[in-house]
Amino acid sequence: xxxxxxxxxxxxxxxxxxxxxxxxxxxxxxxxxxxxxxxxxxxxxxxxxxxxxxxxxxxxxxxxxxxxxxxxxxxxxxxxxxxxxxxxxxxxxxxxxxxxxxxxxxxxxxxxxxxxxxxxxxxxxxxxxxxxxxxxxxxxxxxxxxxxxxxxxxxxxxxxxxxxxxxxxxxxxxxxxxxxxxxxxxxxxxxxxxxxxxxxxxxxxxxxxxxxxxxxxxxxxxxxxxxxxxxxxxxxxxxxxxxxxxxxxxxxxxxxxxxxxxxxxxxxxxxxxxxxxxxxxxxxxxxxxxxxxxxxxxxxxxxxxxxxxxxxxxxxxxxxxxxxxxxxxxxxxxxxxxxxxxxxxxxxxxxxxxxxxxxxxxxxxxxxxxxxxxxxxxxxxxxxxxxxxxxxxxxxxxxxxxxxxxxxxxxxxxxxxxxxxxxxxx
Amino acid sequence: xxxxxxxxxxxxxxxxxxxxxxxxxxxxxxxxxxxxxxxxxxxxxxxxxxxxxxxxxxxxxxxxxxxxxx
Numbered sequence: 001x002x003x004x005x006x007x008x009x010x011x012x013x014x015x016x017x018x019x020x021x022x023x024x025x026x027x028x029x030x031x032x033x034x035x036x037x038x039x040x041x042x043x044x045x046x047x048x049x050x051x052x053x054x055x056x057x058x059x060x061x062x063x064x065x066x067x068x069x070x071x072x073x074x075x076x077x078x079x080x081x082x083x084x085x086x087x088x089x090x091x092x093x094x095x096x097x098x099x100x101x102x103x104x105x106x107x108x109x110x111x112x113x114x115x116x117x118x119x120x121x122x123x124x125x126x127x128x129x130x131x132x133x134x135x136x137x138x139x140x141x142x143x144x145x146x147x148x149x150x151x152x153x154x155x156x157x158x159x160x161x162x163x164x165x166x167x168x169x170x171x172x173x174x175x176x177x178x179x180x181x182x183x184x185x186x187x188x189x190x191x192x193x194x195x196x197x198x199x200x201x202x203x204x205x206x207x208x209x210x211x212x213x214x215x216x217x218x219x220x221x222x223x224x225x226x227x228x229x230x231x232x233x234x235x236x237x238x239x240x241x242x243x244x245x246x247x248x249x250x251x252x253x254x255x256x257x258x259x260x261x262x263x264x265x266x267x268x269x270x271x272x273x274x275x276x277x278x279x280x281x282x283x284x285x286x287x288x289x290x291x292x293x294x295x296x297x298x299x300x301x302x303x304x305x306x307x308x309x310x311x312x313x314x315x316x317x318x319x320x321x322x323x324x325x326x327x328x329x330x331x332x333x334x335x336x337x338x339x340x341x342x343x344x345x346x347x348x349x350x351x352x353x354x355x356x357x358x359x360x361x362x363x364x365x366x367x368x369x370x371x372x373x374x375x376x377x378x379x380x381x382x383x384x385x386x387x388x389x390x391x392x393x394x395x396x397x398x399x400x401x402x403x404x405x406x407x408x409x410x411x412x413x414x415x416x417x418x419x420x421x422x423x424x425x426x
Numbered sequence: 427x428x429x430x431x432x433x434x435x436x437x438x439x440x441x442x443x444x445x446x447x448x449x450x451x452x453x454x455x456x457x458x459x460x461x462x463x464x465x466x467x468x469x470x471x472x473x474x475x476x477x478x479x480x481x482x483x484x485x486x487x488x489x490x491x492x493x494x495x496x
Contacts, residue, residue, distance in 0.1 A: 110455065111448075123452050127445055131442070242441055245438040
């Protein structure tokens with residue numbers, strides 16, 4: 001019932017957004033004699049300084065409240081309503097920008113391009129969820145991230161998926177993370193923002209393609225809970241790594257597990273790990289041999305991955321607008337347009353830069369992609385290798401425990417546990 | 427503290443140090459960069475004027491000082 005209420009509430013808020021279209025610009029746009037029309041902006045206007053600071057305070061407050069609800073109160077209801085708040089405030093009110101997921105690109109750009117002045121708000125939005133994750137697990141994913149919260153509200157009939165498939169699909173966020181870093185580091189594009197499936201909902205300006213992708217993900221999310229968070233989100237990949245070291249993490253049982261198995265299938269994200277008995281442990285010589293083989297395989301995967309990545313550097317670089325322009329000029333393809341000169345070429349011709357300078361610049365960018373391709377490929381190889389290791393490592397567990405990396409701290413499993421917390425009332 | 431907790435606390439410390447260093451580097455670099463003018467070149471009403479190092483702002487501030495001294 002509360003979920004349906006939340007969805008109706010969200011739809012009402014979305015319909016209220018239509019009033020934005022009546023907004024008047026503070027300063028009139030210049031009019032050009034050439035008849036040039038201003039293209040629509042793809043990002044929201046920058047927020048006022050005070051509002052940007054308020055956003056950071058709201059983020060800290062939201063992270064603190066959700067962490068308290070998860071760790072101390074163990075309240076699913078509380079986390080759910082915080083999700084609704086996150087969708088409304090960080091999603092619709094702030095139009096989803098800047099979000100922690102996209103901020104990792106700003107951080108990368110600031111690291112690789114010293115000329116880029118990164119706003120303090122963006123640094124805060126990147127660092128704070130990581131710090132909270134380091135202490136309390138992925139509470140940011142639980143009820144602060146608007147992208148996750150939106151999907152969580154739509155997770156009406158979640159079904160479990162095979163663990164091998166979960167593991168394989170779980171590699172995708174790391175590949176996406178690597179690609180996003182490569183494109184941000186080379187000042188090419190912010191691919192996470194460009195292909196964010198839900199941002200168009202928050203701003204009500206989604207292109208048809210992105211609207212369809214977002215709607216598809218929400219539809220899939222009804223049955224396979226939070227597909228973007230689990231199988232695409234690059235920031236989630238970072239949080240996954242950091243959360244493994246978290247100091248306090250949600251536990252299914254408040255005291256001692258009685259092995260009742262009620263929680264076994266309660267997690268819609270397949271993040272509950274079953275007990276592993278010592279008798280399941282394989283013989284030591286076999287384990288040693290496997291580790292020796294993996295010790296050889298991982299460096300091989302890194303080198304092969306790096307080599308393959310470097311071979312694709314030209315394909316990766318073509319996304320860069322300067323490389324694309326150089327390519328179009330070199331091949332005289334005019335961006336596929338036949339009737340008139342492409343805008344990009346007209347703009348280049350009127351800018352006064354020579355073709356030689358452009359080609360030199362494009363060559364330098366392609367070289368960056370060559371080295372970036374090596375690193376990206378090596379990183380993907382390493383992820384594959386470490387996934388193999390994680391499948392091979394024997395982990396002794398007595399109780400049903402949430403996987404610290406993949407658990408989104410949604411607190412659903414807690415409601416299945418019949419063990420009551422020890423009370424001091426008696 | 428068992429072995430697993432020990433490794434976890436070392437990892438946590440390393441990540442925290444890394445995040446602190448990253449924030450420090452980014453804030454330090456930001457302090458070194460001259461902010462671009464973001465108020466339509468209207469120095470008169472710009473709230474960034476006091477710390478702005480743009481040539482236009484420096485000229486404006488000099489003019490303002492002269493006017494005040496007269």
